[in-house]
Amino acid sequence: MKKKWAFIFVSSVLLCNATIVLAQTEPEEIKVDGDKFQDLFYESIFQKSIENYDKSLVALEQCLKLQPNNSTIYFEMGKNYLYSKDYKNAYSAFEHATQIDSNNKWFWVGLYDVCYETKDFNQAINIVNKIIPFDAEYKEDLVSLYMATKQQDKALALINELNEKVGKTERREMYKMEILSEGKYENSEADNLKVLIDKNPKEESNYIALIFLYSNNNEEDKAQEVAKKLEKEIPESVWAQVSLFKNYLDKNDGANAVKSMNIVLASTKIDSKIKHRILNEFLLFANASPQFVPDLDKAIDYFKNDPKVNVAKEIGKFYHNKREWEKAIKYYSLSEKNSSEVDLETSLLWLQANTELKQFEPVAKKAMALIDTYPAEPQFYYYAGMANNQLQLYKKAKDILEMGMDYVVENKNLEINFNIQLGEAYSGLGDASKKELYFNKANQLLKEKK
Incomplete structure (x- = not known):
């Protein structure tokens, strides 16, 4: 939700409201009632500022006797009741203010504040819809309210609208992931992404989202179609290569798989987890197709400076578990060459692998x-x-x-x-x-x- 608002009204505005009412009275009464109203109003503001809400309310009651249809006074009373956690009277006061003047945004915001504090989110939705014509930013609140009331369909529609009009935010993307994880909204999201792609074929993010959506549903053929379309529309897109790489492997097209892999591994746009997954998939492929092992060795160079995973070591362990000792030793040695420090585990694995091959002189x-x-x-x-x-x-x-x-x-x-x-x-x-x-x-x- 939005950070709660501090309701600040300029005194001159309030006094202006009072003057409008007083202008209809006799001149002699204007000064007397006007001075009294001002004194009482300023007293209420002062008492509220030092958190004497009861005294502030007493002064405001006196103001109402002088100007019973002044919406601002009801608004001020609502704030005092709200600060006192008297939510029932706060709602009543704010509501009275809106009945007198329905075109004041802040009166509706006061009602929204009460609903928020009392967690009456369904009513809050009704109130926020009254505020949005004055301030479209409250659509962000509406998304959160839809999520709180389990109206994911409305939330998703509004998220997509806001994403297109004002751009994405981290919170909305988090909500969207939560909604799509339920599964039943994925078809509507796929349709939405297709529309966005047709409207703006040069926007890469929509292709990527659709590829991931299909991939998560194991609809690889559809994912490949989107990847090919992305490659055609945006040839320089590295994300197209992520998806095409998998397609090439499935078709046993090692040469093109290597090209896609190298593009992905060289890119700074791709998360390291995706890069590691691609390398692991190519490792399995190269193990069955030894002619591509030199390409695997070259790929390791992309991970030289990766602080999280020692890729050469992990490949060595892969061959170690398969008891392919010479290959394991090769990658353990490469791991040690790429590292400035001695790694205890790698050293022990190297010693074990050489022992299995009875290479005792280098072991000693x-x-x-x-x-x-x-x-x-x-x-x-x-x-x-x-x-x-x-x-x-x-x-x-x-x-x-x-x-x-x-x-x-x-x-x-x-x-x-x-x-x-x-x-x-x-x-x-x-x-x-x-x-x-x-x-x-x-x-x-x-x-x-x-």
Whole structure:
């Protein structure tokens, strides 16, 4: 709703009203009654200003005795009653003012204020419709009142009218989303958008809204038709490419899909969430069509400076989950290349993927380098020890693992793995008793885990 109005009337206007009435009396009476009226009126204004509403009302009652048909006095009484939260008398006073003078906007606003305070929104709608001929901005209030009284059809019609005449607002768009989420109004909204497109074929936002409307209803064919029309009318529109991209993928047209994708990813108009969705869809496509993997790699460059999502890392995890270790390593390496800081998770995933491929020399080398950066991270000691065991560097493995064991805290799986690797190291060193000691510890931990 609009911010409540401060009803300010210029004293000269009020006095002018009083003079009109007094002009019909005898000259000698004008001065006496006029002075008295002025004194009483100013007293009411003063008392209201210091929140003595009862005293203000007493003065106004005296004013009425002098000028019983003065609409302004009823209006002032309405304000005092309203401030006193005496809503019944406030409504009556404002209503009396409108009956005397129906052409004063502020008298109707007073009635609206009472309805608003008492949450009588249905009556408020009737009042606001009286105000709108004086002030069209109150149509904004009418939208909110329609929403409050569940008259979404009227609200939607008025929202569309205002959007076209005075432009969109955040509040109206929020209301519109709420209305359209119910589903039953989507057809009328689609019709409205079609009309707007026909009236102004160069207005991009209407195409976009219609594309999203159809897409949300899984009417992809209709969405594609609108996208093609948008591309024809506004060739430079990047939003047309968002929709066309999906169409190209569905038709297995990789070459055109790449063109649309690159246009979208390069645009500053498109939200990052949409860009990520497009890249994910292309990732699935490229996984089934390996000839497009180089295009996927190029697309990652668009996300280099994205602070929210490390795209190369996420693609690496995609291949990791599919146990395609070489591809996973490739994207983990690209992720690290694009980042100025060491990412703990990416490093551990890289170590695991290389371990799966039995590439122990790079694992040992990288794990030792990471220990220098993260001296309290036990998993790097584990990978360094395990890799050195596999390289038959048992003494080095033992020293690293014993050092790293001190950092293992409340991680039973990792503790088991440390003990197994220490057993392997001592086995390689020919120390059978230590070998049995650590293997037995690992077995005991496994039993406790069960």
